[in-house]
Amino acid sequence: MSTRTVNQATGNNEERYQAFIKNSQEGIWLVEVDRPIPTHLPVSKQIALMYKHAYLADANLAMARMYGFRSVKPLIGLRLGDLLIESDPQNTAYLTAFVKAGYRLSGVESHEVDRHGQPKYFRNSLTGSVENGLLIRAWGTQADVTEQRQTEIALRQSEERLSVALKAASMGLWVWDVRKDELYWSDELKRMFGLRVSDIVNFKKYSELIHPDDWPDSQAVIKHSMKTGEFYSREHRCMWPDGSVHWLLAQGRAILKDGEPVRVLGITVNIDERKHTEELLRQQNDYLETLHDTALEISKGLHNSREVLRTILNRAAGMAGTRDGYIYLMDEDRQHLTVEIATGIFKKHIGHQIRKGEGLAGRVWKNKKPLAIKDYDNWAGRQASFPKGVLGAGVGIPLSVDGTVIGVIALGHHQKGLFFQRREVQALTRLAELASIVLKNLRLYQQSQEREERFRTMADNAPVMIWVADTTKACTYFNKGWLEFTGRRLAQEIGSGWERSIHPADLKQCKQLYETAFDQRLPFSQEYRVRRHDGKYQWVLDKGAPSYGPHGDFQGYIGSCIDIEDLKQAEALKLSNVSLRTQRAQLVALNKSKDEFISLASHQLRTPATGVKQYIGMLLQGYGGSLTKDQLQLLKTAYESNERQLTIVDDLLRVAHVDSGKVILKKQKINLVSLLRDVIREQTATFRQRRQTIVLEAPKQAVTAQVDTGKIRMVLENLLDNASKYSPEGRNVTVTLAVNAHDVSILIADQGVGIGGNDLSKLFQKFSRVNNPLSTLVGGTGIGLYWAKKIVDLHDGQLLVTSKLHKGTTFTIQLPKA
Amino acid sequence: MKTKPKVILIVEDEAILRAAYKSILAQEGYQVHEAADGQQALDLLPRTKPDLIVLDILMPKMDGLAFLQNAQLLKNYPHTQVLAFSNLSDQRKLEKTKALGAHKHVLKSSLSPKQLVDTIEQLLQ
Numbered sequence: 001m002s003t004r005t006v007n008q009a010t011g012n013n014e015e016r017y018q019a020f021i022k023n024s025q026e027g028i029w030l031v032e033v034d035r036p037i038p039t040h041l042p043v044s045k046q047i048a049l050m051y052k053h054a055y056l057a058d059a060n061l062a063m064a065r066m067y068g069f070r071s072v073k074p075l076i077g078l079r080l081g082d083l084l085i086e087s088d089p090q091n092t093a094y095l096t097a098f099v100k101a102g103y104r105l106s107g108v109e110s111h112e113v114d115r116h117g118q119p120k121y122f123r124n125s126l127t128g129s130v131e132n133g134l135l136i137r138a139w140g141t142q143a144d145v146t147e148q149r150q151t152e153i154a155l156r157q158s159e160e161r162l163s164v165a166l167k168a169a170s171m172g173l174w175v176w177d178v179r180k181d182e183l184y185w186s187d188e189l190k191r192m193f194g195l196r197v198s199d200i201v202n203f204k205k206y207s208e209l210i211h212p213d214d215w216p217d218s219q220a221v222i223k224h225s226m227k228t229g230e231f232y233s234r235e236h237r238c239m240w241p242d243g244s245v246h247w248l249l250a251q252g253r254a255i256l257k258d259g260e261p262v263r264v265l266g267i268t269v270n271i272d273e274r275k276h277t278e279e280l281l282r283q284q285n286d287y288l289e290t291l292h293d294t295a296l297e298i299s300k301g302l303h304n305s306r307e308v309l310r311t312i313l314n315r316a317a318g319m320a321g322t323r324d325g326y327i328y329l330m331d332e333d334r335q336h337l338t339v340e341i342a343t344g345i346f347k348k349h350i351g352h353q354i355r356k357g358e359g360l361a362g363r364v365w366k367n368k369k370p371l372a373i374k375d376y377d378n379w380a381g382r383q384a385s386f387p388k389g390v391l392g393a394g395v396g397i398p399l400s401v402d403g404t405v406i407g408v409i410a411l412g413h414h415q416k417g418l419f420f421q422r423r424e425v426q427a428l429t430r431l432a433e434l435a436s437i438v439l440k441n442l443r444l445y446q447q448s449q450e451r452e453e454r455f456r457t458m459a460d461n462a463p464v465m466i467w468v469a470d471t472t473k474a475c476t477y478f479n480k481g482w483l484e485f486t487g488r489r490l491a492q493e494i495g496s497g498w499e500r501s502i503h504p505a506d507l508k509q510c511k512q513l514y515e516t517a518f519d520q521r522l523p524f525s526q527e528y529r530v531r532r533h534d535g536k537y538q539w540v541l542d543k544g545a546p547s548y549g550p551h552g553d554f555q556g557y558i559g560s561c562i563d564i565e566d567l568k569q570a571e572a573l574k575l576s577n578v579s580l581r582t583q584r585a586q587l588v589a590l591n592k593s594k595d596e597f598i599s600l601a602s603h604q605l606r607t608p609a610t611g612v613k614q615y616i617g618m619l620l621q622g623y624g625g626s627l628t629k630d631q632l633q634l635l636k637t638a639y640e641s642n643e644r645q646l647t648i649v650d651d652l653l654r655v656a657h658v659d660s661g662k663v664i665l666k667k668q669k670i671n672l673v674s675l676l677r678d679v680i681r682e683q684t685a686t687f688r689q690r691r692q693t694i695v696l697e698a699p700k701q702a703v704t705a706q707v708d709t710g711k712i713r714m715v716l717e718n719l720l721d722n723a724s725k726y727s728p729e730g731r732n733v734t735v736t737l738a739v740n741a742h743d744v745s746i747l748i749a750d751q752g753v754g755i756g757g758n759d760l761s762k763l764f765q766k767f768s769r770v771n772n773p774l775s776t777l778v779g780g781t782g783i784g785l786y787w788a789k790k791i792v793d794l795h796d797g798q799l800l801v802t803s804k805l806h807k808g809t810t811f812t813i814q815l816p817k818a
Numbered sequence: 819m820k821t822k823p824k825v826i827l828i829v830e831d832e833a834i835l836r837a838a839y840k841s842i843l844a845q846e847g848y849q850v851h852e853a854a855d856g857q858q859a860l861d862l863l864p865r866t867k868p869d870l871i872v873l874d875i876l877m878p879k880m881d882g883l884a885f886l887q888n889a890q891l892l893k894n895y896p897h898t899q900v901l902a903f904s905n906l907s908d909q910r911k912l913e914k915t916k917a918l919g920a921h922k923h924v925l926k927s928s929l930s931p932k933q934l935v936d937t938i939e940q941l942l943q
Contacts, residue, residue, distance in 0.1 A: 603876070606905040607832055610927040614838040617930040623842050646927045 027063030027122070027142040031056055031080065036134035039103075046135070047095045054080035057137070066122065066144045068114035083112055094124070103128025103135060109145065121149035172268040176203075178226070178254075178261045192248060192270050194240030211237035211245060218250070226254040226261040235271060247275040280423060287427035290319050291434050305442055309341045312435040313409065317343060319431060320395070320411050320424045327399075328354065328361045329407040337361055337408060345390060345414050352385065359383040361408040364396035368405055370429050371396050374419040376412070393419035397432040401440040409435065465530075465540065465561040467498070468547075471554060473518055482561070487533025503529035503537045514544065518557060521546045527564065539568040605649045612642045655766065655783045658790040665708040665794055669818050672703045672737055672744060679716045680735060686721070690729045694720070698737035703744055704818040707795055712815075715788040715799075719748045719811050722784065726809070727752030743797070743817055749810040755803040763801055764789045823849040824942055827868035829859040829885065830903075831877040835926070839872060842931045843938070856880025860888055868898055870942055873920065875904035875911060883911065886918035899941045 021028050034053040037046050056078045064072045067083070084091045090111045098105045106125040114120050126140025172189025176182070183206070187197045193209050195201065210218050214236035221232040233251040240246060252266025294315040309327050317325040324344030328337035336353040339346070357366045359381055364371050373379045376391040392413045399407040409432050413419065420428075456479070459466045465482035469475045478493045486493065486501045493501065502510055506528035517524035523545040529537035544559030616639045618624050620632060627635070657663050680694050687694050723733040727750045736747040755763060766786045785799075792799040796816050803809035826848045830836040833854070840850045851866045853859035857880040859871070871891075875882035882902065891898050902915040902923040912923050924937055 603905050606927045607835070610905060611832070611834045611838065613927060614835060614842075614931060617932070618838065618842060621930060621932045623845055623931055649927075 021060045024060060024141075025062055025143075027066050027144075028060045028139075029056060029063050029142070030058040030137065030139045032137045033135065036131075036136045039099075039130055039133050039135055043096050043099045046099055047092060050095060050135075051079070051081045051084075051086055054138075056080075056083065063142070066114070066120065066142070067112075068116050068118070074115075085111060085113060098126065098128065098138075103130055103138065109149070110142070119146070120144065121146045174252075174266050174268070176264040176266075178263060189268055192246070192268055193238050194242060194244070194246075209238050211239055213237070222252075222254070222264060225252065226256075226264060229254050229256040229261075235275075247271045283423060284427070287319055287430065290315050290427075291431055294431065295434060295438070305446070306341065308438060308442055312431070312438070313341055313343060316397075316409050316428055316431050316435075317411055319427055320420060322411050322413055322418075324414055325409065325411040326350075327407060327409050328365075329399075330405065337365060340407075345412065346410075349385065354383075360394050360396045361410055364398050364408045364410075365405045368398050368400060368403075370398065370425050370432075372420045372425050390414060392416045395420040395425055395428065397425070397428045399432050399436045399439060401436055406436065406439060462560070465563075466559070467544075467561070468556065468558050469518075470556040473515065473557075476556070485532060485538075485563070486530060501531050503531065505529075510542075517544065518546075521554065527568075530561070538563055538565040540564060541567075603653075606646065609642055609646050609649065613639065613646065616642065651783045651787065654787050658787055658794075663711075663791075663794060665711065667706045667708050667795075669704050669706055670709055672705050672707075672746065672815075673698045674702070675709065675713065676716070676735060676737060676746065679713055679720065683717065683720050683724075687724055687733070690724060690727075692724055692727060692730065693732045694735065695732060696735045696737070698735075699739065703737055703739055705744055705815045706818050707815065708791075711791045712795070712813075715791050715813065716746070716748075718784045718788050719813075723748055723750035723752065723809075723811075726750065739817075743814045746813040746815075747810055748813075749808060751808040754805040754807050754809055755801070756805050760801060760803055764799070823847055824869040825849045825851065825866055826938070827851045827853060827859060827862060827866055827871045829853045829856065829871060829877070829882070830874045831855055832874075838931070839934070842935060846935050848938075856882060856885030856888070859885055863889060863895065867895065870899040870901065870938060872901050872903050872938070873915075874926075875902060875906050875915065883914055883918065886915060886920065891919045901938065901941060 031054050033050075034055070035049075037049045037053065039046070041049070056075055059072050059075050061072055064070070064075050067075060069075055084095075086092075088111045090109070094105075094108050094110050097108055104127050108124050110122050110124050112120045112122060121144075122142040123145045124140055124142045126138050128135050128138040130136070167188050172192045173184075173186040174189055175184040177184075181203070183202055185201045190197055190199055190201065193201075195209075207215060207219075218234060218236050221234050224230065225232045231251070231253045233249070235247060235249050237245050238248055247270070249269045249271045250266055251268075252264060254261040254264045256262065294311060297311045297315075309329075313325050313327050317323055322344070324346055326339050326342035326346040326349060329340045330336075331338055331353075336355060339349050339352040342348075342350050354362045356362055360371060360373060360383075363381060372393070372395040373381075374393050376382060376386065376394050377388045392415055394410060394412045396408050396410045398405050399409060409428065411420070411428070456477070459477075459479035460481070462479065462481060465485055466477075466479040467475050467482060468477035474495050475498055476494055478490055478498065483490060483493065488497075488501065491497075499507055499511070510526060510528045513524055513526050523543070525541065525543045527539055527541050530540050532538050540561040541564045542559055542561040544557050547555045547558045549555050616635050619627060619635050620639060676696055676698060680696055683694060720733065720735070727733065731751040733751075734747075734749045736745075736749070738745045738747065764785050766783055789799040792813055792815070798812075798814040800812040800814065801809060802812075826843055828836055828839050828843070828850060830839065830852075831854055836852055836854070840852060843850050851862055851868065853862055855877045859873075860880070862868075873882045873885065880888070882904065886900070889895070891900065900915075900920040900922075902912065902920040903926055904923075905926045906912065915923060921941060922937070929937060
């Protein structure tokens with residue numbers, strides 16, 4: 001506060017000064033001290049004494065407001081330490097400067113606080129009053145620059161932050177003051193150009209740092225911006241003093257004033273990493289494209305393994321930017337790798353063999369890992385076949401299937417200094433993986449081709465018809481057997497063409513069965529007719545089954561057909577045989593039931609007839625009292641009639657017995673002569689009744705035979721009875737017993753009606769009756785002879801007959817000798 | 819038979835025949851008992867102790883073979899004669915009656931009354 005004015009200006013000026021001070025926008029103050037401060041004391045001591053003894057003696061309102069007061073009053077008497085922050089080094093510096101400048105300062109800033117504790121920045125001008133080496137007072141003015149200062153601080157802070165951000169973002173900043181031609185480079189920018197922070201950069205130096213190829217364009221974009229003020233962004237390379245090249249992204253703009261460039265501002269970012277990544281991506285893309293192309297190319301040439309290998313090798317070499325390479329493949333014996341194919345400097349190595357662990361390829365084989373050699377000449381594993389100076393760098397990549405190495409792709413650079421980079425090795429590994437799969441598939445393909453070939457050869461020579469269908473049910477193959485049978489070409493039969501060879505009546509069922517079995521993957525067997533080349537349909541038996549690959553993958557169906565026409569015919573015969581047999585069985589069964597019926601019927605018929613026989617017999621034999629002769633005669637007729645019925649029943653029963661096979665012979669050795677005598681004696685009475693005679697001609701000595709006496713006796717009785725019945729009264733019957741070499745014969749010859757030729761053949765048939773004048777009279781069931789023959793047959797003998805109509809009949813019983 | 823009449827047991831399911839045989843044999847002086855089947859015959863055995871049994875084979879309830887099996891005649895009535903008297907011509911069955919103790923088999927329909935009496939007398943001698 002203008003103490004000077006207060007003290008000096010009295011009178012006229014006094015009021016004007018008071019008004020000036022009062023209305024001044026600047027703070028005006030007067031500081032006095034309790035005790036004067038000696039100026040010879042050290043500065044720090046003086047400053048300490050100032051804080052101790054100085055106080056505000058006077059001030060104007062502007063001053064008070066600067067400290068947050070409405071009036072001057074509370075301000076007066078405040079100690080210096082209440083106003084200045086003693087600990088703030090800036091205040092110390094301010095007071096120091098005041099002392100050092102001879103207690104006179106202008107435009108110096110002080111950092112203070114107002115009554116609210118808010119920081120305040122003041123620009124001070126002050127003058128000290130020194131008398132006799134003692135500072136006794138000071139007065140000055142101060143302007144509040146707090147707002148200005150705070151803006152500056154904020155600006156500085158933001159600049160600092162920007163700087164930090166730029167640094168953190170590895171951004172370089174440069175500002176070119178066009179009019180002054182001053183170029184500012186941030187430290188970071190210098191580092192981006194490979195410079196030291198201390199290096200000075202001017203425009204000339206800058207132009208030299210840009211890659212010469214990029215300089216013209218860099219210049220052009222900046223010039224363009226200087227004309228238009230437009231923002232620019234450009235990537236360019238810079239050359240570091242060490243010779244390395246780096247990629248930078250430069251962005252910036254010119255600031256124009258009245259159409260003239262004033263300044264150009266720019267930021268720069270190092271984009272080496274991005275460029276590298278881009279390059280890698282591009283390369284990877286190239287590699288992938290190569291892989292894809294390789295796969296395509298290879299798949300086209302799958303039938304030719306050399307072509308596949310050549311493609312793989314060319315692609316690999318192209319990928320690695322070389323023309324020199326070769327592919328080793330594993331030998332059959334798995335002892336060597338042999339160069340199968342080679343290009344460039346390796347061409348002459350085709351056929352070269354290497355063992356496990358030897359050289360580059362041998363090591364790759366052993367370790368199952370890629371191996372890149374940068375300096376082949378000085379490599380410990382160098383092969384003698386490559387003298388120094390031939391191969392610069394080499395790389396080997398294993399080809400492996402299911403973890404087993406099957407070969408090695410090797411590439412070389414014969415130029416010194418070139419070598420295979422990691423990413424190239426990686427890409428080649430990928431290619432090798434692809435190639436491995438391809439080679440495996442190729443091998444499988446070749447094997448399947450061979451199998452197919454073998455199968456076809458076999459199938460064509462097989463004596464059956466073979467067909468093969470794919471997974472869509474379509475037939476893909478018919479063997480020679482089928483084609484020769486149908487007389488059609490393969491092209492006509494494949495797909496569903498074969499359907500035309502099937503009999504139309506069988507086709508629907510045939511297809512249905514095939515498709516049903518197919519859908520369920522079940523084997524099937526069916527018969528149908530196939531049209532033979534001559535148009536004739538033949539029955540075939542078709543057996544089909546699903547076929548599976550080595551890994552259980554369903555591949556379709558395979559079937560074989562055999563011509564079963566003959567079998568079918570045989571079957572038909574067999575069928576008719578079967579039916580015959582069945583019929584026979586049925587007949588046998590029928591016969592049996594008939595026999596049973598006869599047996600039962602006979603038994604049932606016998607009982608009432610037996611009753612009749614008993615009761616009439618009782619009357620005839622006196623158990624019913626005496627009867628007249630006529631009555632007896634009548635009863636006798638009834639009795640005989642009943643007897644005849646019983647005979648018929650007996651006959652029927654006997655036949656049923658013999659037919660059912662139930663007859664068991666009770667053979668014993670007997671003398672046939674005595675048997676014959678016996679039978680004849682019993683029959684004599686009957687013969688006599690018809691005035692017939694019966695003569696036996698037999699040897700004197702015994703003639704023995706093994707016979708069932710009862711049965712043979714009945715046969716003889718039957719034959720004698722017939723001889724009598726079918727002979728007119730008065731005729732003779734001769735019974736002859738003859739002994740032959742192997743058998744004995746009993747001949748019973750009559751002189752009766754005889755039997756005609758036709759009837760003779762029917763004579764031994766069941767129920768056969770021969771019509772002759774006597775047959776109706778005699779009656780009979782027609783089963784006597786049938787039974788007799790059966791009995792003789794059971795004795796392993798024969799019952800024969802010879803006859804001459806009207807002359808007589810001779811029956812011969814032939815029996816084996818005992 | 820003059821002194822003590824022989825006892826005959828007629829086993830026959832056919833009443834007409836049974837009556838005829840009874841009449842015939844009673845007139846011949848035999849003491850005749852009748853049974854309509856094997857079971858009745860078996861029941862009568864202990865009381866009648868027959869000298870001879872005229873035995874039909876095919877009968878309801880218990881047939882002749884079963885009767886022979888149950889009666890054990892050879893053991894229990896060793897002196898009783900058995901005349902198997904049937905219209906059956908099944909040889910195997912007839913063989914069996916012999917094995918079970920029948921002394922003779924005659925076809926019913928083949929014998930007149932007189933012949934039946936002759937046959938029985940022969941067996942009882």
